[in-house]
Amino acid sequence: MEAPGKERIRDNREVIVIGAGMAGLLTAFFLKEQGIDVLVLEAKEIGSGQTGRTTAKITSQHGLKYSSLIKSIGVERARMYAQANEQAIREYERLIRDHGIECEFKRVLAYLYTTQDEELLKMEEDAATLFGIDAFFTTETELPFSVKGALCFRNQARFDPHLFMSHISRELEVWEHTRVSAVRGNQVILEDRVLTAEKIIAATHYPFRNVPGFYFLREHQERSYVLELAGCDKIEGMYYGIDKDGLSFRQAGDFLLLGGGSHRTGQEPGEAYRRLTEAAKRYFPDCRIQSRWSAQDCMPHDGVPFIGRYSVFTPDLYVITGFQKWGMTSSMIAAMILRDELCGRQNPYAKLFSPQRVYGKASIGNLLLDVGMSIKGLYRGLFRKTPGRCSHMGCGLEWNPEEESWDCPCHGSRFSVQGKLLDNPAKKDAEIKK
Ligand SMILES: Cc1cc2nc3c(=O)[nH]c(=O)nc-3n(C[C@H](O)[C@H](O)[C@H](O)COP(=O)(O)OP(=O)(O)OC[C@H]3O[C@@H](n4cnc5c(N)ncnc54)[C@H](O)[C@@H]3O)c2cc1C
Structure with a gap:
């Protein structure tokens, strides 16, 4: 929906969410479910940001996350991270079932794999199982090459994020082609008008306001590349390679999504598409490249997203960012935390994800x-x-x-x-x- 003409504007809202990606839409949806009057403002179209280019694995398996989080933020906070992400998967399932959302949601297995040294996977298995994740080590996979080892998480999921967003956004008031140029206090400044809201949520992927908050000192972005392949044998599980130049595999209907080539945005991409194309031809000689794209995500220093108050100086402004290429479960966590925060309820995960947390030495x-x-x-x-x-x-x-x-x-x-x-x-x- 476009912004209505000036004369029909209600310029005072309970909540304005800026950004109609997965984070903004889910958060707005949860707030609306609580009877809150919420407006979503989107600079382009719904899902036109990074969410439109995601591979949409809904998983608590975020690379070698748990062994690394234990070192950087400690066992108890790492446990909370695992529990929040597992709950997010269940919450997708509940939401999709309760609202009859047709979005090809399917529970599947998710694997980390290595062709080199399985030691790191064994450590990750120990960490994941310590936190109650249903995980096991194996050397058997559906991949078209042999692996040294793979760590499987049961009960993970995939879906079509476009179908999902299209459904939930139908229930929301979203103004597309409406770029926010600034937020001042409770005012949201657009090109041709000023709106006000009791609470404002910046779900713009990378926060656009530098001061206060200083997110430009707290995260950078990494880009990765995807080929959509036709004519390959189906791969039911979702796979993520932990070695340097490791590949990601994920079935999407009749197509296989092959991902890789991660690098810091602005640094040499190292012929990512050529390398992915070579891998595709090597492993699936009869395949055809249907399309290709890339996307990027924000990488916070301690490996935990920022969800909560934008800064101590902005009591009515909230932020959602820092998903490290795991934005499906992270968006759900953000929606749960901010719903509770704005409804005056305690959320057990709020402290872990708080932007006001103090960094560890790591x-x-x-x-x-x-x-x-x-x-x-x-x-x-x-x-x-x-x-x-x-x-x-x-x-x-x-x-x-x-x-x-x-x-x-x-x-x-x-x-x-x-x-x-x-x-x-x-x-x-x-x-x-x-
Ligand atoms: C290659 C790749 C694969 C990935 N695969 C997975 C995966 O399998 N599983 C997973 O969990 N995660 C994955 N991710 C991560 C996931 O896609 C992202 O974390 C997630 O989509 C980010 O959602 P978002 O809503 O925060 O951002 P976005 O989708 O980018 O939404 C932000 C929106 O804000 C709008 N906006 C920005 N500025 C303004 C403004 N000033 N005014 C109004 N609107 C504004 C933008 O137009 C945009 O639509 C992947 C990432 C990459 C790079």
Whole structure:
């Protein structure tokens, strides 16, 4: 739905959610279920952000997550992370069943696999089972090559996120093609009008407001690539390779999604599509590439998303970000936490995901790395070492030959060949010198 004409505007809402991706829509849906008057504002179209390009595995299996979280945030918080994500899978199932949402939801097995050294998987198995996840180690998979080992989580799921979003957004008031240029106190500033809300939720993927909150110091973005293959044998389980250059496999109807080539946005993509194409031909000689795309996600320093109050100085502004390429369960967790927060209820996971949490020592290395990258990017921008400067903070843009775009290595904004804005946190186009 487009924004209505000025004369028909109700300019005061209980809640405004900015961003109609999975996080914004689910959160708005849960609030509406509580009888709250909620409006969603979307700069482009529903699902046109990263959610439109996800592989949509609904899983608590987030790479070697639990062995790593135990080290970075401790056993008890790692346990909470596992429980929140397992609950999120169940919550999808409940929601889809209760509302009769036809979105090809299916419970499946999810595997991490290695062709090199199974030791890390064994450690992950110990951590996952410690937290009550139904997991087992195996060397048998459906993959078209042999593995050294695989760690399987039972009762995970997949669905069609487009069908799902299309259903839940029908129940919501969403204004598409409505970009928010700023939030001031309880005001939401649009191009041609100002709305007010008692509570505002920024579900814009990367937060667009720099101060307060300072999210530009707290996460960077990583990009990955996907081929949609036709003519392959079906693979029922979902697979994620933990080795360097590991691949991801996920069936979507008659197509197989083959993913990989992850890199920090703004850094050399290393011929991601060529490498994926070679892998496709090697493992599925008769396959045909139906389509291809890439997407990116925000990577917080301690490996835990930010869900909650934007900053201590903004009592009515909330944020959802930092999903590390696991945004399906994370969006559900965000929706549950913010529903409870806005309804004045305690949520057991709120503290773990709070943006006001204090970082552990293990995050400091990542923080320093990000600061270093930003200083380098700012230097390259200031001294015009590249043809374009990012309109977010002035970092030098780097060319991405895979997508033919100008990408920012500092915070991950992206622009077309001509400098048109593709991905935030930047809010406007960039100038590219010819
Ligand atoms: C290749 C790849 C594969 C992935 N696969 C999986 C997977 O299998 N499972 C999984 O759990 N996760 C996966 N993810 C991660 C997941 O896709 C994302 O975490 C999730 O989609 C992010 O949802 P979001 O709602 O936060 O962001 P988005 O979907 O990007 O939504 C944000 C919305 O905000 C809008 N917006 C931005 N700024 C403004 C503004 N100023 N005013 C108004 N609107 C604005 C945007 O237009 C956009 O529509 C994958 C990620 C990648 C990169």
